[in-house]
């Protein structure tokens with residue numbers, strides 16, 4: 001049996017002033033599994049991603065994750081403004097010391113995957129918000145990580161761009177089958193993209209529901225409105241009452 005992409009066992013994170021952001025949280029994400037995490041603001045979603053990535057140490061519990069094989073995509077695309085699209089996308093390969101020809105090959109492939117071939121020579125300020133997010137996605141794709149961590153990646157975009165990027169991300173997932181932990185406030189987005197949706201409680205950072213989403217990938221647009229979304233909304237409301 002292959003090892004899962006990620007395993008958390010009884011993870012607790014309590015900050016110095018006493019807030020418990022994660023409380024006895026256990027989670028396994030299998031290879032190739034796309035898991036979304038929804039929950040109200042302040043429930044611990046970002047802390048969960050920080051603990052998984054090793055940026056924050058848990059107060060107790062274990063995290064098993066190969067952090068060298070993880071790609072990050074945040075709400076803020078965090079591009080270097082003085083670099084072109086191509087040079088931004090090349091950055092992870094450059095940091096790993098890959099030869100120039102290999103960096104270029106990987107960047108070309110990743111830029112094509114997000115449909116930005118014509119913009120490879122542009123600087124970030126010349127791009128729209130959606131295009132900058134595509135660059136951020138391409139940058140994460142260059143090292144072909146087996147696990148992606150997404151922190152509200154489409155949260156700052158307008159509704160149409162958000163949907164389009166959701167479609168593109170799903171097409172990438174259908175082709176590459178990486179594992180993912182995708183944090184979002186949007187239940188319809190979570191249902192559309194995921195094989196499983198976790199609902200976190202507003203206080204105390206616990207998982208209160210773990211809902212499998214049926215349906216093969218790629219899915220049609222109507223999958224955003226599947227009845228399972230109502231069930232998840234119900235869990236969310238229940239956790240907040």
Ligand SMILES: Nc1ncnc2c1ncn2[C@@H]1O[C@H](COP(=O)(O)OP(=O)(O)OP(=O)(O)O)[C@@H](O)[C@H]1O
Nearest residue numbers: 015016019020021040041042043044045046047048
């Ligand atoms: N570095 C920190 N020091 C102290 N408290 C923190 C720190 N980071 C987060 N917290 C607290 O932990 C709790 C969970 O925060 P977290 O940012 O993980 O929530 P979230 O679900 O990602 O919120 P949002 O959806 O608004 O981004 C909050 O009460 C927050 O105030």
